[in-house]
Amino acid sequence: MNSIRWTSGQKLMFALFGCILSMLLAFTDKEKSAENLEGQTPNIVVILADDMGYGDIKSFNPNSQIPTPNLDKLAGNGIKFTDAHSGSAVCSPTRYGLITGRYAFRSSLKKGVLGGYSAPLIENERFTIADLLKKAGYNTAVIGKWHLGLGFANNKDNSAINKVDTTNGWPTGEGIDVEQPLLQSPNNLGFDYSYVIPSSLDIPPYIYFENGKPSEKGIVKLEGRNSPRGVFWREGKASTNFKIEKTLDQFSDKASEFLISSAKKKKPFFLYLPLTSPHTPWLPSAQFKDKSKAGIYGDFVAHTDHVVGKVLRTLDSLGLTKNTLIIFTSDNGADWKPGDKKIYPTHQANYIFRGQKSDIWEGGHHVPFIASWPSTIKSNQITNETICLTDLLATFASITGQKIPDNAAQDSFDFSMILHENHTAKSGRKSIVHHSINGMFAIKSGKWKYVDGQGSGGWSKDESATSDLKSQLYDLSKDPTESKNLVEQFPDIARKLKDELNKQNVNGFTRPGGRN
DSSP states (O other): OOOOOOOHHHHHHHHHHHHHHHHHHHHHHHHHHHHHHHTSOOEEEEEEESSOOGGGSTTTOTTOSSOOHHHHHHHHTSEEEEEEEOSSSSHHHHHHHHHHSSOGGGSSOOSSOOOTTOOOSSOTTSOOHHHHHHHTTOEEEEEEEOOSOOBOOBSSOOGGGGSOOOTTOOOOOTTBOTTSOOSBOGGGGTOSEEEEESSOTTSSOBOOEETTEESSOOEEEEOOEEOSTTOEEOOEEEETTOOGGGHHHHHHHHHHHHHHHHHTSSSOEEEEEEOOOSSSSOOOOGGGTTSSSSHHHHHHHHHHHHHHHHHHHHHHHTTOSTTEEEEEEESSOOOOOHHHHHHSTTOOTTTTOSSOTTOSSHHHHEEOEEEEOTTTSOSSEEEEEEEEGGGHHHHHHHHHTOOOOTTSOTTOOOOHHHHHTOTTOOOOOOEEEEEOTTOOEEEEETTEEEESSSSOSSSSOOTTOOTTOOSEEEETTTOTTOOOOOTTTOHHHHHHHHHHHHHHHHHSOOSTTOOO
16 A cells, blocks of 8 residues: 655644644633532631731732741732731630631630640530531641640549639649540541641640640650740640751641541542741741741741642642632731830831730731632722631531531621622621720721720730720721721710620621520
């Protein structure tokens, strides 16, 4: 048989046709893939920084003295919320609100935070964000700082450890056998997998608990430290091989392991990653030394940004980024004291806001919040809608098509329409209640913020507080720094907001359709 002879022109035309056909097929496959993605339930990753301020991140504060390239990229790929608030101005109550969708002041914790040996704040029967997503078919995990109490085995029947009460300080841990399996852990609250430390990284015991069991045997006494500023931890029990300076990277490694494992399963996953940074002790790795112009605190924020980047790169490498909803936020404002401001005057950790972590003022609870979900959220979006971290539960319920029990998530409002539609959508939240470390209340409604007391309600001093003014009222639209108390000029507004605050406290819920 005679072979067909092609001219050079015919060969070129055939090659071009092949290329065009391949491109059309690839484009069609990509379109089909995108269509399929839109119909899928997203993976969900919630990264909760510990004590990171609104002004620490470059994309929220261009004058920040800290490099945060990974968080800036995440914000650029999604939407920034400029009026997001933690449920409290300190650790434990904010975490309670995020997990339960309920303000923590409705729990037995009325002020302060839990200790390392405190009893569980969340009852086993209370509906949680992990319960919701597990019911929706998710593989659920928590990796990081828990700080909501654990059910330690109690050899001496010490009654002080069997209740949550911060009035007389924290339980000492006397009589607690920390090498025994826990009687209650995150696994009792809807999490399929847990790898946590009990409290902040400056509060003992310093032990990793994996699925309710200590990750290793052997206990030693870890000496405390309190120098230089920010390098602080209390002495106490620790696992033999526990290294405080390695904890942050340990959690990021475990998070990557979970993501890699989850990618092999044919079900969506939920990862709650509460980091230990940049809370004290400030211990940035050597590679981040002098990366910022805000001292070792700034370097530790840079280290935190790097850890976030590692999670993002892991998702990218697994091809999961497009259909993963990534939330980044903080549990409260930065621990940035007047002395820190004097040493580093060009850095505003809490941006222009008054106060700091612990306070009822904006610096205590006005936090950065980023949401990225490439298959759904357009890039470079900004919204000024008011949201609270308690709102995550209702939002995830809407995204996954789940119904919340009437007696659950009492203070959770759905803001999924902002993610699905655009930055101009409304969240449905008409007001938000704030709570300080000392138990002071405030309520924000529209442009007005009413504070039911004098001073900061926290660590900051208020030189302007007088016995004549028993409360505070600020117009945040004109005075975001809360510098002018208008309670005398607008007594009717103050009275109306106080009545609404009392009503929300007494009712026990704020969510439409909810009940106590």
